[in-house]
Amino acid sequence: MTELLDNGGGSAAARRFMAGREAWHWAEALPWVVAVAAFFVFPDYLALGTQILIAIIFALSLDLILGYAGIITLGHAAYFGAGAYGTGMLSAHLGWGEPISAMLFGGFVGGVLGFVSGWVLLRYHGLTLLMLTLATAIMLKEGANAAEEWTGGFDGLVGISIWPLLGSFEYDLWGKTYYCFALVVLLLCFLAARRIVHSAFGRSLVGIKGNVGRMHGVGTPVHGRLVAVYTLSAAMAGLAGGLFAESNAYVTLDVLSFARSGTVLIMLVLGGTGRLYGAFVGAAVYMILEDELAKLSPEFWEFGIGLLLVIVVLFFRRGLLGSLDDLRARSMGGGA
Amino acid sequence: MTAALQTIALGKHFGALHVTRQVNLSLAAGARHALIGPNGAGKTTLINLITGALSPDEGQVLLGGRDVTALPQARRVKQGLARTYQINQLFSDLSVLENVAISIAERVGAAGNFWRRASANSHVIDEAVELLARLKLDAYALTPVRELPYGRQRLVEIAITLGQKPTVLLLDEPAAGVPSAESHIILDAIAALPEQIAVLIIEHDMDIVFRFAKFITVLASGGIIAQGTPEQIAGDAHVRAVYLGQGGDV
Ligand SMILES: Nc1ncnc2c1ncn2[C@@H]1O[C@H](COP(=O)(O)OP(=O)(O)OP(=O)(O)O)[C@@H](O)[C@H]1O
Ligand SMILES: [Mg+2]
Numbered sequence: 258m259t260e261l262l263d264n265g266g267g268s269a270a271a272r273r274f275m276a277g278r279e280a281w282h283w284a285e286a287l288p289w290v291v292a293v294a295a296f297f298v299f300p301d302y303l304a305l306g307t308q309i310l311i312a313i314i315f316a317l318s319l320d321l322i323l324g325y326a327g328i329i330t331l332g333h334a335a336y337f338g339a340g341a342y343g344t345g346m347l348s349a350h351l352g353w354g355e356p357i358s359a360m361l362f363g364g365f366v367g368g369v370l371g372f373v374s375g376w377v378l379l380r381y382h383g384l385t386l387l388m389l390t391l392a393t394a395i396m397l398k399e400g401a402n403a404a405e406e407w408t409g410g411f412d413g414l415v416g417i418s419i420w421p422l423l424g425s426f427e428y429d430l431w432g433k434t435y436y437c438f439a440l441v442v443l444l445l446c447f448l449a450a451r452r453i454v455h456s457a458f459g460r461s462l463v464g465i466k467g468n469v470g471r472m473h474g475v476g477t478p479v480h481g482r483l484v485a486v487y488t489l490s491a492a493m494a495g496l497a498g499g500l501f502a503e504s505n506a507y508v509t510l511d512v513l514s515f516a517r518s519g520t521v522l523i524m525l526v527l528g529g530t531g532r533l534y535g536a537f538v539g540a541a542v543y544m545i546l547e548d549e550l551a552k553l554s555p556e557f558w559e560f561g562i563g564l565l566l567v568i569v570v571l572f573f574r575r576g577l578l579g580s581l582d583d584l585r586a587r588s589m590g591g592g593a
Numbered sequence: 594m595t596a597a598l599q600t601i602a603l604g605k606h607f608g609a610l611h612v613t614r615q616v617n618l619s620l621a622a623g624a625r626h627a628l629i630g631p632n633g634a635g636k637t638t639l640i641n642l643i644t645g646a647l648s649p650d651e652g653q654v655l656l657g658g659r660d661v662t663a664l665p666q667a668r669r670v671k672q673g674l675a676r677t678y679q680i681n682q683l684f685s686d687l688s689v690l691e692n693v694a695i696s697i698a699e700r701v702g703a704a705g706n707f708w709r710r711a712s713a714n715s716h717v718i719d720e721a722v723e724l725l726a727r728l729k730l731d732a733y734a735l736t737p738v739r740e741l742p743y744g745r746q747r748l749v750e751i752a753i754t755l756g757q758k759p760t761v762l763l764l765d766e767p768a769a770g771v772p773s774a775e776s777h778i779i780l781d782a783i784a785a786l787p788e789q790i791a792v793l794i795i796e797h798d799m800d801i802v803f804r805f806a807k808f809i810t811v812l813a814s815g816g817i818i819a820q821g822t823p824e825q826i827a828g829d830a831h832v833r834a835v836y837l838g839q840g841g842d843v
Contacts, residue, residue, distance in 0.1 A: 267725075267731055267734070268715075268719045268722050270734075271721065271734060271735070272715060272718050274688070274690065274734075274735050275690070275694075275712035275718055278712065279710060279711070279712060452708060452710070453708075455710055455712075456707045456708060456711055457694075457695075457698040457706060457709065458704055458705060458707035459707065459711070460694070460695055461695060461698070461704040463684075464695050467684050470646070471682040471684075471753075472695075472699075473646070473665075474675070474676060474678075474754075475675075475695065475699045475700075475753065475754075475756070476668075476670030476699050476700065476757060477699050482705075485707065486707075
């Protein structure tokens with residue numbers, strides 16, 4: 258602060274300050290170290306690991322709109338599902354199974370749907386928006402159910418055949434290939450999301466979330482800005498869906514279900530919104546817990562998840578990562 | 594010459610309340626125009642109608658001679674119309690610098706780019722620093738807004754608005770709530786506004802009004818009851834009865 262008082266130092270200090278906002282922290286290496294270590298330490302759990310990575314991408318896409326732009330939705334599975342069916346149908350009906358391009362096609366389908374639906378949905382807010390996002394996903398699911406010829410309806414889409422990755426890495430028994438593939442896709446999605454939130458565009462989203470009236474007042478085309486981030490988010494959800502279809506070689510209506518929309522919201526709230534890494538922690542904790550609890554008690558695992566959610570929203574308001582931050586701030590404040 | 598800002602027979606109802614009645618205002622470039630009136634007269638509502646935050650039931654708003662009544666708020670801002678708020682509308686967790694940078698990035702079109710780092714927009718940062726220096730806020734540039742004394746926060750409110758480089762500036766009680774020991778910083782900032790901007794200021798403090806304004810409009814119950822130079826208004830018996838007499842400070 259005092260540096261700014263120095264003559265001529267103002268701009269340099271200001272630029273340094275702005276650069277500091279987006280500087281990397283050493284702790285950001287942790288999730289990647291864990292992901293790589295898990296590959297070697299838990300070779301029997303790579304199938305679960307892959308599903309966790311996909312869930313993280315999906316939760317990350319939700320964080321872009323919920324955590325940064327303040328768009329609350331109960332229908333985000335619409336874009337995940339659209340991506341899954343897009344990728345799946347490309348293979349099942351057109352015989353195209355090249356995994357990278359097929360996944361990108363899933364992202365494209367999610368993005369287009371996000372743009373079109375977002376254009377309408379984002380004219381509303383609050384409870385109305387919440388109900389409309391919910392309705393969108395329900396209608397899409399019923400549409401997929403009715404279009405049985407294309408989607409397989411209630412029985413699911415079969416006949417998905419994915420070619421070896423990069424022409425040589427076969428889909429193997431322990432899913433090593435898909436784990437690595439999903440991890441690379443997550444890394445790229447994360448880098449993109451990080452870039453987006455630290456752009457002037459990202460700052461304006463935070464402004465919209467914080468005080469939309471003021472943003473109108475500085476000339477922000479609020480609707481356009483929200484549609485843009487909604488489209489980016491939907492495309493990322495579509496990528497996750499595409500990856501999901503490929504790794505399972507099977508798509509059911511479940512990808513569009515309300516449960517999936519709710520679960521991704523729970524994951525993100527669990528980890529903490531508006532911080533990107535909340536998606537990592539939330540999705541991993543949720544899915545590992547689900548797996549362990551289901552082993553303990555196949556009937557009651559959901560009770561455990563529910564209990565955890567209650568504890569988090571009551572006592573760790575800002576999610577696991579947010580609470581960690583608070584704890585650190587408090588211990589530093591106490592030590593000073 | 595066409596007026597920088599003009600309203601023609603502007604009218605607005607809130608249910609049964611006729612909050613704006615047949616308001617005709619005209620500000621030339623460089624105008625220093627005060628809008629005064631008792632609490633609840635409809636001053637803020639008038640600003641909301643002019644900026645497009647509310648849409649009028651009747652009448653028109655013209656910017657530089659062009660009818661903007663149908664344009665959304667953001668488009669009017671792009672045409673040079675900016676305002677401050679009676680109650681601070683700040684991003685209080687962000688630094689002063691970032692509050693202003695959000696506004697400038699929006700004006701220069703940088704905020705539409707989701708791939709360029711905010712810290713790479715050096716022209717935005719430099720302009721923000723310059724603007725803060727001009728308002729003597731540079732010492733606070735890196736401080737979160739919520740940690741600022743209230744008077745400085747009111748100044749940030751003005752700084753964000755000036756980031757738009759407006760041609761027409763609407764100030765809604767810029768000194769409201771500022772302790773008198775600090776009010777000079779607001780006065781100085783207002784006195785230092787670029788000359789060519791047309792300024793409409795709402796203010797209850799008659800010192801500020803009479804020091805600043807070349808022309809005064811008095812609003813009561815939504816309608817204009819008097820318009821004129823400060824001397825004319827000060828001498829107007831009707832105005833005294835409705836408004837000035839209350840404070841007893843003129
Ligand atoms: N959105 C609204 N809906 C209904 N009534 C409103 C609304 N906004 C303002 N009013 C009413 O309209 C009247 C004028 O309000 P306005 O805020 O424009 O007054 P003002 O002249 O700015 O007063 P002050 O000097 O206290 O700021 C008041 O009676 C207020 O209660
Ligand atoms: Mg007011």
